[in-house]
Each structure stands twice: as structure tokens, then as C-alpha cells.
Amino acid sequence: EVQxxxxxxxxxxxxGSLRLSCAASGFTLSSYWMSWVRQAPGKGLEWVAxxxxxxxxxxxxxxxxxxFTISRDNAENSLYLQMNSLRAEDTAVYYCARxxxxxxxxxxxxxxxxx
Amino acid sequence: DIQMTxxxxxxxxxxxxxxxxTCRASQGISNYLAWFQQKPGKAPKSLIYAASSLQSGVPSxxxxxxxxxxxxxxxxxxxxxxxxxYYCQQYNSYPITFGPGTKVDIK
Numbered sequence: 350e351v352q353x354x355x356x357x358x359x360x361x362x363x364x365g366s367l368r369l370s371c372a373a374s375g376f377t378l379s380s381y382w383m384s385w386v387r388q389a390p391g392k393g394l395e396w397v398a399x400x401x402x403x404x405x406x407x408x409x410x411x412x413x414x415x416x417f418t419i420s421r422d423n424a425e426n427s428l429y430l431q432m433n434s435l436r437a438e439d440t441a442v443y444y445c446a447r448x449x450x451x452x453x454x455x456x457x458x459x460x461x462x463x464x
Numbered sequence: 465d466i467q468m469t470x471x472x473x474x475x476x477x478x479x480x481x482x483x484x485x486t487c488r489a490s491q492g493i494s495n496y497l498a499w500f501q502q503k504p505g506k507a508p509k510s511l512i513y514a515a516s517s518l519q520s521g522v523p524s525x526x527x528x529x530x531x532x533x534x535x536x537x538x539x540x541x542x543x544x545x546x547x548x549x550y551y552c553q554q555y556n557s558y559p560i561t562f563g564p565g566t567k568v569d570i571k
Binding site for chain 1: 498500502506507508509510513514519520551553555558559560561562563564565
């Protein structure tokens with residue numbers, strides 16, 4: 350059974366940092382592109398970043414470029430999102446999702462940026 | 465960036481109704497269009513990819529059509545478990561973008 354489990358969310362002050370993790374099981378992580386998608390409270394879905402199978406290609410939405418870094422460790426079956434210089438508008442539930450066409454999603458982890 | 469719009473933004477329907485949701489892209493995206501269902505407090509669930517291909521395990525009452533800029537999601541006979549918010553998504557080019565969602569609730 351394919352499972353994606355996010356962790357690492359929490360309350361952080363503006364300007365702070367967090368590292369999200371996504372633990373994958375039930376499939377071979379190294380065979381898939383992976384994405385992070387976020388959803389602000391009461392709002393719609395926003396794609397944040399994705400990464401190819403070996404980590405050599407990465408893409409980001411403009412609003413996080415230079416602040417967020419997506420990475421992966423296929424040996425550890427894990428996907429990561431390093432978030433720096435966090436802003437109030439980064440407050441959201443963050444989901445990891447598997448390509449192709451986002452067929453599997455994790456349950457999400459809540460990141461709250463507030464003083 | 466490719467902007468995605470959906471109509472209607474919300475609709476009220478009865479069990480057994482046929483429901484159609486429209487998604488429009490601001491420029492052509494071929495068939496790189498997906499549909500998702502999301503219930504409150506839950507992660508999105510993939511329904512359709514490549515505009516008309518049903519994800520494994522998704523019931524055949526869901527269908528998708530369209531190409532280029534105009535797409536539709538149809539639920540042939542609405543059931544209680546289908547009341548949710550539906551999002552379209554284009555993955556033709558970066559940044560990947562979602563529509564604003566269509567909330568389907570009970571009449």
C-alpha cells in the first residue's frame with residue numbers, strides 16, 4: 350500500500366525556518382517525481398515545488414524561490430522541504446504528493462508562521 | 465503563468481443529479497489536466513488525469529473531457545459521498561496551477 354506521511358510542521362516566528370519531511374512507503378521512491386503542495390486555511394491548493402527522480406531537476410513557485418529548497422534521499426525513502434525566511438503568508442497545511450498526476454497524497458502537516 | 469478558472473464556484477445538487485463542472489485554462493494545455501476531490505479536513509484525492517483518464521479505483525460515475533483550454537468533470541449520478549470541493553489542475557507548464565475549486569453541496 351502506497352503511503353506518504355508528512356512531519357515537521359509547527360509554529361514558527363516570521364523569519365524562522367522549518368524542515369518538513371515526507372516518509373514514503375509501499376513504492377520505489379526513486380522511480381517518481383515528487384511535489385509539495387500547500388493549502389492556506391480556508392483557501393485553495395497551491396503547488397509549491399517538485400523534484401525529479403535523482404534530485405537533479407527542481408522547480409518552484411515564484412513566491413518561495415530563494416527561500417524554500419526541495420530535496421530527497423531515495424535511500425531513506427524520504428522527501429524534504431527546507432523552508433527559510435518564513436512569512437505569515439506561508440501558513441498552510443503542506444502536503445507531499447507523488448507524480449504522475451499527483452496520484453497519491455500524504456495527510457498533510459500544518460505550518461503556522463506567527464509571532 | 466497559466467491561470468485556471470472554474471465554474472460554477474459552488475453548486476447545490478440532489479442525490480441522483482448529474483453534475484458538470486467546467487475548468488478553463490488561460491492558454492492551451494493540450495490534455496495536461498487533472499481533477500481532484502477534497503473533503504473537509506482531508507487530503508485531496510486524484511480522480512482524473514490526462515483530462516479523461518480515470519485514476520485506478522475511482523468509480524466510473526466520474527468522467528472528464530476536453531482538450532486545449534476547455535475541460536469538464538461530470539458526475540453521472542451524485543451520491544452522498546460525492547459532496548466535496550473539486551479542483552482542476554494544469555501540469556502542462558511551470559508553475560503547476562490549480563483552479564479555485566467548485567464546492568458541491570446538498571440541496
